[in-house]
Amino acid sequence: MKVSEIGYGAWGLGRREWIGADDKESTRALHRAIDLGVNFLDTALAYGEGHSETLIGRVLKERREEVLVATKVPPRNRRWPAPKGVPVAQTYPGDHIVDCCEKSLRHLGRERIDLLQLHTWQDDFLDQDGWKDALAGLKRSGKARFVGVSVNDHDPDSAMRAVGSGLFDTFQIIYNIFDQSPDDKFLPACLERGFGVIARVPFDEGSLTGAITPETEFPDGDFRNHYFGGDRKRQVWDRVLRLRKLLEPEARSLPELALRFCLASDAVSTVIPGMRKVANVDANTSVSDGRRLTPQLKKTLRGHAWERDFYS
Numbered sequence: 200m201k202v203s204e205i206g207y208g209a210w211g212l213g214r215r216e217w218i219g220a221d222d223k224e225s226t227r228a229l230h231r232a233i234d235l236g237v238n239f240l241d242t243a244l245a246y247g248e249g250h251s252e253t254l255i256g257r258v259l260k261e262r263r264e265e266v267l268v269a270t271k272v273p274p275r276n277r278r279w280p281a282p283k284g285v286p287v288a289q290t291y292p293g294d295h296i297v298d299c300c301e302k303s304l305r306h307l308g309r310e311r312i313d314l315l316q317l318h319t320w321q322d323d324f325l326d327q328d329g330w331k332d333a334l335a336g337l338k339r340s341g342k343a344r345f346v347g348v349s350v351n352d353h354d355p356d357s358a359m360r361a362v363g364s365g366l367f368d369t370f371q372i373i374y375n376i377f378d379q380s381p382d383d384k385f386l387p388a389c390l391e392r393g394f395g396v397i398a399r400v401p402f403d404e405g406s407l408t409g410a411i412t413p414e415t416e417f418p419d420g421d422f423r424n425h426y427f428g429g430d431r432k433r434q435v436w437d438r439v440l441r442l443r444k445l446l447e448p449e450a451r452s453l454p455e456l457a458l459r460f461c462l463a464s465d466a467v468s469t470v471i472p473g474m475r476k477v478a479n480v481d482a483n484t485s486v487s488d489g490r491r492l493t494p495q496l497k498k499t500l501r502g503h504a505w506e507r508d509f510y511s
C-alpha cells in the first residue's frame with residue numbers, strides 16, 4: 200500500500216457521547232482530508248462501538264478516490280492495554296477475530312479491509328494458536344488485505360518478538376516528542392524488515408499542540424480529566440514552554456513541530472493525528488511538504504523526551 204504520510208486518526212469521531220464530536224463537523228473534516236490527499240484512515244470497531252467506522256463508510260460512499268482503511272479487532276475481554284499472562288482464549292480467539300472483521304466490513308460498507316489490526320498485544324500471544332489461522336484465513340479470503348498490531352501504550356518492548364515473527368505487515372505505536380522510546384530498538388527493527396509503521400498520538404492527546412494550559416478544563420466524563428489530572432497540566436505546560444523556544448525557522452507552530460518530529464524518522468510510514476475539525480485537517484496536511492527536520496533539531500528534540508504513562 201502506498202499511504203499518505205499524514206493519515207487520519209478517527210478515534211475522536213466515535214466519541215460523540217462525551218467529547219461532543221459532531222457528526223456533521225466530522226464528516227466535513229473527513230471530506231476535507233480526502234480532498235487534500237489523505238488516503239489512509241485509522242479507525243476501530245471499538246471507537247463508539249462502530250460509529251467511527253459507520254461515519255467513514257458513509258463518507259467513502261460519496262468518494263471516487265481510493266482511500267485505504269485500517270481498522271482494529273478489539274480484545275474479547277475489552278481490556279486495554281493487554282495485561283500480561285492472559286490467554287488468547289480471552290483476547291483473540293479465532294472466531295472472535297472473524298466475527299469482528301465481518302462487523303467492521305458491514306459498518307464500512309466494504310468487501311475488504313485494507314489493514315486489520317489487533318487492538319492490543321502481548322508477545323505471549325505468539326506461543327498460542329487460534330488467532331494466527333484466523334488472520335491467515337481472512338487474508339486468503341481477501342477480507343483483510345494486510346494485518347497488523349497496535350502496540351500497547353508506551354510499551355514497545357511488549358511487541359519486539361511480534362516484529363521478529365514476520366507474521367504482521369504493520370505496527371501502530373505511540374511515537375511523539377515526549378515518547379521517543381520506539382527509536383531505541385522498535386523502529387530500527389521495523390525499518391530493517393520493511394514493515395509499515397503507523398505513528399499514533401503524535402500530539403500526546405493534545406499537550407503537544409500547546410492547547411493544554413494549567414487552566415484548561417475538560418467536560419465531565421472526558422478521559423482527559425484523568426490523563427491531565429492532578430498537576431499534570433502544569434507539568435505539560437512547563438515542557439511545552441521550553442519546546443516553544445525551538446519554533447522557527449523549521450516549524451511555525453507546535454503541532455507542526457510535533458508532526459515533523461514523527462515524519463523525521465525513516466521508519467514511519469504515516470502519522471495519524473486525531474482530528475475532527477476542518478481547521479486541524481488543513482493545518483496538519485500542510486505539513487506534508489517534503490521538508491524534513493535538520494539533524495541538529497532532531498538531536499535537540501531528543502533532550503525533550505519525557506518518560507511517563509498518563510494513561511495508567
Ligand SMILES: NC(=O)c1ccc[n+]([C@@H]2O[C@H](COP(=O)([O-])OP(=O)(O)OC[C@H]3O[C@@H](n4cnc5c(N)ncnc54)[C@H](OP(=O)(O)O)[C@@H]3O)[C@@H](O)[C@H]2O)c1
Nearest residue numbers: 208209210349399400401402403404472473474475476479
Ligand atoms: N490503542 C490504539 O490503537 C490507539 C490508541 C489511541 C489512539 N489511536 C489512534 O491514533 C489517533 C491519534 O490519537 P489521538 O486522537 O488519541 O491523539 P492525538 O493525535 O495526539 O491528539 C488529538 C487531539 O489533537 C487535536 N488536534 C489535532 N490537530 C490539531 C492542530 N493542528 N492544532 C491543535 N489541535 C489539534 C485534536 O482536536 P480535535 O479532535 O478537536 O480536532 C485532538 O484533541 C487516534 O485518532 C486513533 O486513530 C490508537
